[in-house]
Amino acid sequence: MRDFLRIAWAFLVRDFQVETSYRLAFVLQVFGLLVSATLWYFMARFVGGNHPSARMLELTGNLDYFAYVLVGLMVSRFLDVSLHAYASQIRQEQTTGTLEAMLVTPARLGHVIVASSAWAFLFAAIQSGLYLVFGVTLFGLHLDVGSVAGILAALVLTVLAFSGIGILSAAFVLYFKRGNPVNFVISSMTMLFGNVLIPARSLPESLQWISRLIPVSYATEAVRGALLKGQGLREILPDLGALAAFAAVLVPLGLLGARIAVNRAKREGSLVQY
Amino acid sequence: MESAARARNAADGEGIAVRVDGVAKAFPRRRSVRALLRAPFRRPPRVPALRGVSLEVRRGEILGLLGPNGAGKTTLLKVLCGLVLPDEGRAEVLGIPAGAPGLSRVLGLVHGDERSFYWRLTARENLDFFARLHGLTGRDRRRRVAELLGRVELARDADRRFGDFSSGMRQRLAIARALIADPPVLLMDEPTRSLDPVSAARQRQWILEELHRGDGRTILLATHNLREAEQLCHRVAILAAGRVRAVGTPAELRHRGLGGAAWRLRLDPLPPEIRAGRVTAREGDAGFPGEVVVLVPREEDLDVLLAEVKGAGCRVLSVRPEEPDLEEVFRALVTDGTGADR
Numbered sequence: 001m002r003d004f005l006r007i008a009w010a011f012l013v014r015d016f017q018v019e020t021s022y023r024l025a026f027v028l029q030v031f032g033l034l035v036s037a038t039l040w041y042f043m044a045r046f047v048g049g050n051h052p053s054a055r056m057l058e059l060t061g062n063l064d065y066f067a068y069v070l071v072g073l074m075v076s077r078f079l080d081v082s083l084h085a086y087a088s089q090i091r092q093e094q095t096t097g098t099l100e101a102m103l104v105t106p107a108r109l110g111h112v113i114v115a116s117s118a119w120a121f122l123f124a125a126i127q128s129g130l131y132l133v134f135g136v137t138l139f140g141l142h143l144d145v146g147s148v149a150g151i152l153a154a155l156v157l158t159v160l161a162f163s164g165i166g167i168l169s170a171a172f173v174l175y176f177k178r179g180n181p182v183n184f185v186i187s188s189m190t191m192l193f194g195n196v197l198i199p200a201r202s203l204p205e206s207l208q209w210i211s212r213l214i215p216v217s218y219a220t221e222a223v224r225g226a227l228l229k230g231q232g233l234r235e236i237l238p239d240l241g242a243l244a245a246f247a248a249v250l251v252p253l254g255l256l257g258a259r260i261a262v263n264r265a266k267r268e269g270s271l272v273q274y
Numbered sequence: 275m276e277s278a279a280r281a282r283n284a285a286d287g288e289g290i291a292v293r294v295d296g297v298a299k300a301f302p303r304r305r306s307v308r309a310l311l312r313a314p315f316r317r318p319p320r321v322p323a324l325r326g327v328s329l330e331v332r333r334g335e336i337l338g339l340l341g342p343n344g345a346g347k348t349t350l351l352k353v354l355c356g357l358v359l360p361d362e363g364r365a366e367v368l369g370i371p372a373g374a375p376g377l378s379r380v381l382g383l384v385h386g387d388e389r390s391f392y393w394r395l396t397a398r399e400n401l402d403f404f405a406r407l408h409g410l411t412g413r414d415r416r417r418r419v420a421e422l423l424g425r426v427e428l429a430r431d432a433d434r435r436f437g438d439f440s441s442g443m444r445q446r447l448a449i450a451r452a453l454i455a456d457p458p459v460l461l462m463d464e465p466t467r468s469l470d471p472v473s474a475a476r477q478r479q480w481i482l483e484e485l486h487r488g489d490g491r492t493i494l495l496a497t498h499n500l501r502e503a504e505q506l507c508h509r510v511a512i513l514a515a516g517r518v519r520a521v522g523t524p525a526e527l528r529h530r531g532l533g534g535a536a537w538r539l540r541l542d543p544l545p546p547e548i549r550a551g552r553v554t555a556r557e558g559d560a561g562f563p564g565e566v567v568v569l570v571p572r573e574e575d576l577d578v579l580l581a582e583v584k585g586a587g588c589r590v591l592s593v594r595p596e597e598p599d600l601e602e603v604f605r606a607l608v609t610d611g612t613g614a615d616r
């Protein structure tokens with residue numbers, strides 16, 4: 001664990017140095033988040049007006065649409081990073097030739113794959129925080145925090161659950177030299193069924209069961225409960241339990257798949273080809 | 275650092291630093307879409323990159339791995355680093371099998387590819403990142419990075435971005451990175467690629483004086499540059515089409531590659547035929563009028579040849595050993611005489 005943390009810190013320092021060399025890009029990203037929050041604020045006003053209908057409040061669990069969607073966007077940032085960051089980082093290191101240089105150090109490949117995304121996760125946390133800051137300060141979002149620990153637990157478990165798929169995707173990249181096409185399907189399914197932009201309860205009844213198979217739907221519910229509805233750890237425990245179960249299955253599956261793919265890539269010589 | 279120095283100084287009984295034993299490796303050939311559709315489950319044909327390569331690098335030696343492009347040089351270096359698993363055979367460095375934990379403490383790889391750094395970061399930041407991956411921390415890490423930048427003469431440019439560096443500076447930074455753990459064995463993949471002749475000569479001199487004579491490191495150097503192999507290496511292994519064709523000192527290879535020793539004879543008159551030796555150059559391409567270059571398998575065959583010439587009524591004006599051109603030897607060893615790869 002100490003080795004991993006040391007390597008993760010090395011990547012954090014490196015990526016901070018790289019990012020600060022692109023100062024304008026950083027400022028533009030913050031501006032982009034502000035524009036996105038503004039867009040959803042006016043979208044919410046357009047959809048629900050200043051007085052959301054009883055039907056909408058029933059579907060969103062007594063939240064106005066802006067509050068509902070803002071939490072969905074926050075959680076989906078972590079989802080995006082978990083699904084895509086590992087693979088895109090590894091692909092980038094492969095194409096720049098730096099992966100080979102890393103693999104001749106004592107750092108283990110598994111540690112390199114996971115730690116190389118440390119900055120992406122930190123940045124996702126900053127982005128989520130900025131969404132919240134813009135929401136509260138500019139658009140009157142009302143917070144009713146029940147459990148900070150619950151929010152953190154929901155985010156960590158979501159990251160873990162999707163990291164299993166993300167790590168598998170990175171292994172796919174190492175072997176096939178291209179991104180895992182399944183990720184796009186998972187992302188789209190999550191936006192549709194994961195209570196991110198629209199409540200799954202608003203979908204036809206025959207499709208609603210799919211949302212129970214998507215980890216993010218539990219994460220969005222848990223974070224909304226703990227951040228906006230004053231729910232404590234005990235109240236969001238069922239959602240956290242479901243997320244933990246997904247993580248318990250997907251993380252070992254991802255690591256196993258990655259091990260197989262890396263061994264095959266070493267045998268076929270494609271580990272450091274690009 | 276200390277363990278690496280100890281490993282460098284210790285003798286393993288046989289004095290062998292790198293041992294490659296019967297290593298074979300074939301890579302799957304990429305198939306066309308049509309071939310994939312026709313037989314999606316058929317295993318793709320494999321292209322051999324290494325065919326039973328065996329060689330040894332002695333402690334403190336510079337061994338050149340000389341071969342044309344595609345000969346298998348880089349694949350062999352990757353096998354030694356554990357980046358590619360061999361299909362057959364084994365490779366080890368100071369008794370540590372390739373790919374085993376601990377290998378990175380005794381083995382450093384100098385990449386020929388100058389892209390393998392972060393272009394937006396400075397030389398110091400780049401080196402610092404890799405030093406962290408090597409497990410160096412705090413003051414030790416900063417001291418080591420500064421020391422290495424000084425060694426490769428980049429101290430004054432340490433805070434310039436890598437992207438602004440010349441090819442020579444990039445190559446030197448690659449050497450500094452390979453030295454982070456102070457490994458006793460270095461693998462160098464074309465260390466003067468993309469350098470101009472003056473910078474390349476300076477780089478070779480530096481490798482010889484600093485890394486070899488100064489540090490006593492064992493170096494396995496892959497190159498397709500004959501001059502480089504000749505200037506730097508104690509011994510050269512000629513690799514072609516995945517096989518080791520010959521191993522020896524450059525001088526040994528000159529004679530072995532041509533199948534004997536070459537002699538330059540000045541005769542009067544030049545006989546129309548010489549049967550006892552193979553004529554490789556005649557009057558005109560040989561130099562002065564009456565000169566001929568003859569290849570004889572053994573030294574004693576020269577006496578037979580001279581007797582034959584005298585018997586034909588010719589006077590022998592001079593006899594000089596001819597140093598064969600290494601390029602000619604190399605061509606002879608990697609081709610079958612028709613120009614095709616063996």
